[in-house]
Amino acid sequence: MIRFDHVSKLFRGQTDPALDDVTFEILRGEFAFLVGASGSGKSTVLRHILLEEHPTEGQVHVLGQDLQKISLRKVPFYRRNVGMVFQDFRLLANKTVFENVAYAQKVIGKTRGQIRQAVPEVLKTVGLQGKEDRFPHELSGGEQQRVAIARAVVNKPAILLADEPTGNLDPATSREIMKVLRRINRNGTAVVMATHDVSIVDEAKQRVIELDNGAIVRDEEIGVYTPEIVKYEEPEAPDVAAEQPHRQTIAEAMAERVGKPDRRGASAAVVDSPTTRLPEHDDDVSDWADDEEGSR
Ligand SMILES: Nc1ncnc2c1ncn2[C@@H]1O[C@H](COP(=O)(O)OP(=O)(O)OP(=O)(O)O)[C@@H](O)[C@H]1O
Incomplete structure (x- = not known):
């Protein structure tokens, strides 16, 4: 649906690229x-x-089209597939809630009848029913952002881009706006949201793509804003006893001196010796356990 293939962007007059070999894909x-x-x-990615x-x-490919190949004439048609909301709402101050949303339909030639049906529907989706006649200055920040979202999705775009949509809102209102965006996403619209809002990202448990100096440094299917830093832990002290070379026990030395009996005989002979090492094989261990039991 949205595919960036090794995209780099160097703005005129800049020495460092704003995007540096960016590759990712966002699905329907x-x-x-x-x-x-x-x-x-x-x-810059959103733009x-x-x-x-x-x-x-x-x-950059969007909805199967190579954007470089779209003629200037077709750009407005392409943009109907992509809604956009911003941190600062960008509503028309002299138009009511209804008119702000209806405007997006008017410019693409929808009839009055279509507008009268679509606008109340989308205002309901964003939770603004009953506020159709208010002007932007008569609304809270959260309500203004709901209008902006309604305007962005009233034409049912396949993609909604949101650039810091909660940047001007308090945490509770931000959460409400997130609910609206998730609802729109559940209805089938892909949402790409640029944000600095740590708790929004951490609570949403969605895909997270992190950029650093124009390059993607993280792309997680279910991510958080800042991944936990893995704490450095001192490596465990090596098991010195296990690493020591085999030292001959007194029993083994004695056994060597009197001929070569089997290991069982040697072990059994020195069960109380403090220098005795644990036997190395399982069958020897069970023998040891029996002997220990018996010696208590
Ligand atoms: N039109 C432009 N001309 C020159 N440089 C630009 C232009 N637009 C963006 N840049 C530069 O490109 C880089 C990326 O900017 P961009 O706005 O994409 O960052 P951002 O991650 O969205 O930042 P923020 O979180 O502050 O919105 C910055 O160094 C910026 O100064």
Whole structure:
């Protein structure tokens, strides 16, 4: 559905690439987080998917199309498949909730009847029923973001891109917005979300792709924001006794002197000796156990 093949991006006038040999694939209906420090390249990845940037090297395929081959004329049609939400909502201040969402339908030529059906439906999905006539300044931040999400998905795009959608919201409101995004994802829309929100990522248990200086350094099917650092542990002290070369016991030395009896005889002869070593074979161990028992 979304495939980056060795994508590098060097912005004009820059010496370091914003994307450095980035390769990944996001499947239909997947939910993936993009994480990484500020400037690591998350927004640049999203802007490539939205066809706002072109790679310096490599290819981006979305919905089976090589984006480099889409003619300028077809870009608006392509973008209907990709909804986008931002940290700062970007609503039209002089339009109501209904009008903000309806606008996305109007520009692609939907009829009034279609709009009258689709807008209330999507406002219900994002939990804004009853607030159709409010203006953005009459809404909380979380509600404004719900409007922005409704506007982004009203045309039923296959992909929803979200660039820090919870960046301006408190933790409880962020969680609510996450629920809305998960609901949209469950309805079949792939969601790619760039975020710095540690608890949102940790709680979601979804795919996590981490960028560092434009390169992918981690891609986990079910990831967290920061993987646990593996603690360094001192290696266990070696088992000195086990590593010592075989030292002849008194019994063995005596046995050697009087001819060569079997090992059982030798062991049995020195059962109380403090210098006796444990026998090396299983049959010898059971013999030892019997002898120990008997000597107590
Ligand atoms: N239009 C541009 N011209 C030049 N450099 C740019 C441009 N857009 C982005 N960059 C640079 O590319 C790098 C990646 O930026 P990007 O915005 O993708 O990072 P990010 O991970 O989204 O950061 P943040 O978390 O702060 O949003 C940065 O070094 C940035 O300065």
